[in-house]
């Protein structure tokens with residue numbers, strides 16, 4: 487089985503970019519270890535703090551953010567970082583080639599129940615026309631991402647990664663601490679019979695989401711003519727991983743639960759990296775009627791609707 491660095495070199499990934507990925511993964515190994523130790527490592531439970539988005543921060547949100555932040559800011563190749571847990575962009579090394587955004591811990595509500603959680607990350611080229619600490623560093627559409635991935639802390643620790651080519655899957659070998667290439671190419675079947683949505687929000691959805699889900703629930707006697715199964719992890723990283731592995735569609739559409747906040751997931755460090763991974767595995771990813779990767783960001787912690795996965799299901803959603 488190929489190790490990570492030879493695999494990336496074989497893909498023609500520049501050395502400096504490989505070094506940035508190595509830094510992210512060094513942090514992920516530490517997070518993975520702490521997560522596997524659970525209560526024994528003192529990472530469970532909440533803090534008394536809230537992040538800029540008004541969400542209570544869990545101890546593991548803070549710890550994961552601190553590990554990634556410290557390690558990336560020490561890297562000679564990182565000019566700026568942005569994180570779900572940081573209000574503003576943080577400047578790194580002046581003149582460095584790359585900027586990195588991350589959701590240090592996705593699926594925070596799963597931490598204390600020993601459920602699936604993960605780290606989502608994305609890497610862009612740094613902009614020379616704006617300062618390193620400017621939010622404009624990250625005002626780039628998802629189509630400009632140089633690399634995108636997530637690390638899933640499940641029964642095994644896995645990383646899905648694309649550097650522009652296929653979405654590949656690596657597994658952390660705990661016997662020697664290295665990521666090994668275990669799936670050359672993840673591929674999402676264009677047809678699906680499994681969907682993933684928080685059904686508790688049903689009464690707050692718009693008409694198109696209502697119609698699409700009603701058609702799936704109607705099963706073999708409905709317009710789609712077949713039975714669908716449903717899964718909801720409560721962690722995008724686990725739900726999208728399932729879609730990449732065995733197909734299906736994941737939806738977090740707009741809803742009217744909180745009119746000030748129609749969408750939940752964040753464009754920069756949740757929707758964009760997942761959209762790149764899904765597209766490079768043959769799937770589609772849209773927000774309302776727009777391809778996610780084409781959205782021009784307007785703010786650092788901007789939220790968007792996300793519908794992604796099996797190409798024909800995403801088309802059916804758009805037509806409902």
Ligand SMILES: O=P(O)(O)OC[C@H]1O[C@](O)(COP(=O)(O)O)[C@@H](O)[C@@H]1O
Nearest residue numbers: 589591592593594684720721722723
């Ligand atoms: O609480 P809900 O509505 O099920 O939302 C779950 C969604 O929220 C998230 O947990 C948000 O991410 P964070 O845990 O990083 O804030 C997604 O991973 C997940 O898809």
Ligand SMILES: [Mg+2]
Nearest residue numbers: 589591592593
């Ligand atoms: Mg998240």
Ligand SMILES: [Mg+2]
Nearest residue numbers: 570589591592
């Ligand atoms: Mg998070």
